[in-house]
Amino acid sequence: MPEKKFVRSIIEVASELKGANITDAEKNLIIKAFNAKRGTPYEKAKASIEEVVGKKFPEKSPYLLEKAASLNNLQNLLSQMNNAANEWQNNKSK
Amino acid sequence: MKEILTEIIKPFLSKVITYIDTNNYWAASIIIICIVSLFIGLGYILSWALQRKKVKREIDKISLESKEKTIILLEKLQAKRVKYIEQTILIQLSVKLCIDALISNDVTALKQNRDELIDLYFNELSAKFVEYVEVGEIFYDGDRNKIIPFIIDEVIPFLETTRMFLVAVNNQNILKHLQCNMVSLKRFSLNPVLRFAENNMRLYQVLLKHKYYKKLKMIEFEETK
Numbered sequence: 001m002p003e004k005k006f007v008r009s010i011i012e013v014a015s016e017l018k019g020a021n022i023t024d025a026e027k028n029l030i031i032k033a034f035n036a037k038r039g040t041p042y043e044k045a046k047a048s049i050e051e052v053v054g055k056k057f058p059e060k061s062p063y064l065l066e067k068a069a070s071l072n073n074l075q076n077l078l079s080q081m082n083n084a085a086n087e088w089q090n091n092k093s094k
Numbered sequence: 095m096k097e098i099l100t101e102i103i104k105p106f107l108s109k110v111i112t113y114i115d116t117n118n119y120w121a122a123s124i125i126i127i128c129i130v131s132l133f134i135g136l137g138y139i140l141s142w143a144l145q146r147k148k149v150k151r152e153i154d155k156i157s158l159e160s161k162e163k164t165i166i167l168l169e170k171l172q173a174k175r176v177k178y179i180e181q182t183i184l185i186q187l188s189v190k191l192c193i194d195a196l197i198s199n200d201v202t203a204l205k206q207n208r209d210e211l212i213d214l215y216f217n218e219l220s221a222k223f224v225e226y227v228e229v230g231e232i233f234y235d236g237d238r239n240k241i242i243p244f245i246i247d248e249v250i251p252f253l254e255t256t257r258m259f260l261v262a263v264n265n266q267n268i269l270k271h272l273q274c275n276m277v278s279l280k281r282f283s284l285n286p287v288l289r290f291a292e293n294n295m296r297l298y299q300v301l302l303k304h305k306y307y308k309k310l311k312m313i314e315f316e317e318t319k
Binding site for chain 2: 010057073077082
């Protein structure tokens with residue numbers, strides 16, 4: 001289920017924001033909050049993470065560092081996606 | 095004050111009266127002219143000092159207003175930057191979903207997630223970045239000492255990310271198995287960013303220009319008919 005995978009990704013982002021692993025209780029709270037919220041999946045994800053972790057996404061901190069870190073993460077993920085797509089063909093042809 | 099002035103003038107006046115009494119009008123005239131000149135000079139210096147104080151007060155007031163405006167603009171720039179950062183964090187979720195779909199060989203999920211990723215990139219991330227640059231352009235207001243690092247630290251990495259995004263979503267395997275078309279970016283959608291960068295890079299910044307145009311070339315914008 002894409003929804004489940006999406007939630008798993010949310011948990012990863014939540015632990016990144018929290019700076020520690022997310023407990024099972026927090027996982028359940030995030031999922032519950034996510035399902036209860038309205039808006040696009042991304043708005044719901046953002047709101048539920050902030051609500052449960054009790055932290056806001058970066059606002060008054062070293063912006064450049066955070067931006068660079070998140071742009072780097074995004075670039076890494078895009079690169080992983082491209083690699084996964086290349087390998088996908090190999091797996092299919094096996 | 096009056097007494098002090100009287101005390102200062104008194105010896106000169108007695109001298110003048112002495113000269114007049116002895117019919118020495120030239121000397122008397124010179125002393126009178128000197129006294130008048132002295133007072134005109136003092137008056138001029140006094141009014142200049144007062145005027146200077148007034149101008150300084152005005153300058154301080156304008157400077158304070160300017161600082162307040164700068165702070166307001168800085169807050170707007172920070173707010174735009176925060177929105178942009180948030181988008182870069184949130185869009186990572188979408189890319190992760192595409193990777194998951196590829197790993198689990200789920201074509202339906204991949205199609206859905208890829209569409210969502212494209213929509214997010216074009217309509218959210220790019221739009222937020224354009225807004226951020228637009229406010230940055232007003233904030234830096236031609237200050238090239240700050241604009242050039244802004245181009246290096248913000249614009250070029252964004253162009254690189256855009257290139258990587260297009261490479262990933264247009265991967266031949268994905269296009270083939272999803273039977274979908276290539277996605278391309280229209281130049282005008284990034285016009286404020288590109289104009290900002292191109293208007294501020296000077297001829298002698300050859301390396302920077304080379305890096306910038308190389309990124310642009312790799313993005314391969316869709317031609318507008």
